[in-house]
Amino acid sequence: MRWDLITKKLLLMFIMGLVFFILTLVCEYMSRIRARRHTKYAPNSVDEEDVDVAAERKRVLRGTGRNDLLRLENLTKVYKTRKLGHHLAVDKLCIGVPQGECFGLLGVNGAGKTTTFKMLTGDIGPTSGDAYLNRYSITKDMLKVQQSIGYCPQFDSLFDELTAREHIQLYSRLRGVPPSQENQIVEWALKKLNLTPYQNRPAGTYSGGNKRKLSTAIALIGHPPLIFMDEPTTGMDPHSRRFLWDLIHGLIKDGRSIILTSHSMEECEALCTRLAIMVNGTFKCLGSIQHLKNKFGDGYTLTLRLKGPDLERSQRVARRFIMQNFPEAGIKECHHNLLQFELKDLSLSYVFSKLEEAQKDLNIEDYSVCQNTLDNVFINFVKQQTELVQERHDSTSSLPTSCLRLRPVVLATRRSTADPGDEELLADAFSSDVTIEADDEPLLNLGGTGTRLTLLNMEPVT
Numbered sequence: 001m002r003w004d005l006i007t008k009k010l011l012l013m014f015i016m017g018l019v020f021f022i023l024t025l026v027c028e029y030m031s032r033i034r035a036r037r038h039t040k041y042a043p044n045s046v047d048e049e050d051v052d053v054a055a056e057r058k059r060v061l062r063g064t065g066r067n068d069l070l071r072l073e074n075l076t077k078v079y080k081t082r083k084l085g086h087h088l089a090v091d092k093l094c095i096g097v098p099q100g101e102c103f104g105l106l107g108v109n110g111a112g113k114t115t116t117f118k119m120l121t122g123d124i125g126p127t128s129g130d131a132y133l134n135r136y137s138i139t140k141d142m143l144k145v146q147q148s149i150g151y152c153p154q155f156d157s158l159f160d161e162l163t164a165r166e167h168i169q170l171y172s173r174l175r176g177v178p179p180s181q182e183n184q185i186v187e188w189a190l191k192k193l194n195l196t197p198y199q200n201r202p203a204g205t206y207s208g209g210n211k212r213k214l215s216t217a218i219a220l221i222g223h224p225p226l227i228f229m230d231e232p233t234t235g236m237d238p239h240s241r242r243f244l245w246d247l248i249h250g251l252i253k254d255g256r257s258i259i260l261t262s263h264s265m266e267e268c269e270a271l272c273t274r275l276a277i278m279v280n281g282t283f284k285c286l287g288s289i290q291h292l293k294n295k296f297g298d299g300y301t302l303t304l305r306l307k308g309p310d311l312e313r314s315q316r317v318a319r320r321f322i323m324q325n326f327p328e329a330g331i332k333e334c335h336h337n338l339l340q341f342e343l344k345d346l347s348l349s350y351v352f353s354k355l356e357e358a359q360k361d362l363n364i365e366d367y368s369v370c371q372n373t374l375d376n377v378f379i380n381f382v383k384q385q386t387e388l389v390q391e392r393h394d395s396t397s398s399l400p401t402s403c404l405r406l407r408p409v410v411l412a413t414r415r416s417t418a419d420p421g422d423e424e425l426l427a428d429a430f431s432s433d434v435t436i437e438a439d440d441e442p443l444l445n446l447g448g449t450g451t452r453l454t455l456l457n458m459e460p461v462t
């Protein structure tokens, strides 16, 4: 009788276990199907990528870059968010970075730079693909990888109460510096980053620039062969910036490799041996600065500022004139009284003579013709990111979808200090440097200003 009861209970437990197991399998299957349905893959597939990016992919995957210090093989990250489902932040990156190279990662807010760093430093795991540092895999030997890297994160992760000296001591111990060498390392780091005058002050009292210096000092402890620097000069004055650039040059000469993200072309020109521009998690171009300038920086940008009571009409007339006289011209910007065109294969004298002739008839206030630089190349690539972000936002909100460019009309800062002037600032920033965060309510990140505004409503720009 008792055995009967025990057998029944065991049978019941087994059946419950089986049901639970089947339910788990069903849930897992459903979530995979949902993931596949919701994951937004970048429109630019590997087949359509730039020849230099494709060549690097081939080189890395063929194994020719086996001796590179850092190797990324199809590194991919998909974030899972409540509002947007699955969001592809980094898409099959392939790159090899040899010893002694400073590699620049450029891209607007939200391009996927920090996510790439986070995967390489073990902050988050990749969804697929792998990366190797000194042949150690980030998916299998993260501890070994972490021993060989230094990381200066985008946001200083410092303890307000600790001094610079205490920070360096702390991280020296964490990195396993022998006690006999600790003092020497601390003095070296303080001197190297010009922090000696502040060594005994709590880090909470430092200026933004000195905090960045301390974060850099921490990244250098233990002499790592590879250092990740996420916007290292943000908040630094020009003098401190030059100082840090010299330091980075010294590190490269020493044979260390550096992966740097920056929003400054000038910084990349000063430091990077090669760079890649990242858009929507993929590389859009890759190579030395000179190569990218030669490849993408040709032609001119013609900017017209129009005047007159009927700007719409002036715009129509000006566009017709440009298309008739410079049929190869492509429109770049059309905003209020400003029109921008890209001109190729035209002599400057021809452009100027035509414009001088027509200046009055076209209601042109003033105009300029300038040679395209790497900045223009960057802005052109970056527009693709802004447009995709905008599309994503449109598809997840009830905002008007007919117009790509939108102007924010109701704003509130994250803090409760909404300033009416912000609206103008935001309208300006919106066309160039904007992120709508995927995991939060729509937020606009005003590049450089550090301001984050919540977007409550939008209206199409007419």
Ligand SMILES: Nc1ncnc2c1ncn2[C@@H]1O[C@H](COP(=O)(O)OP(=O)(O)OP(=O)(O)O)[C@@H](O)[C@H]1O
Residues within 6 Å of the ligand: 079, 080, 081, 087, 089, 107, 108, 109, 110, 111, 112, 113, 114, 115, 116, 154, 435, 436, 437, 438, 439
């Ligand atoms: N924890 C997260 N959950 C969901 N989505 C995220 C998360 N972190 C980042 N993202 C999204 O992934 C994309 C890439 O973000 P990432 O921070 O890597 O960009 P970034 O190029 O480093 O930008 P920034 O220049 O502002 O640092 C963005 O669309 C961002 O909204």
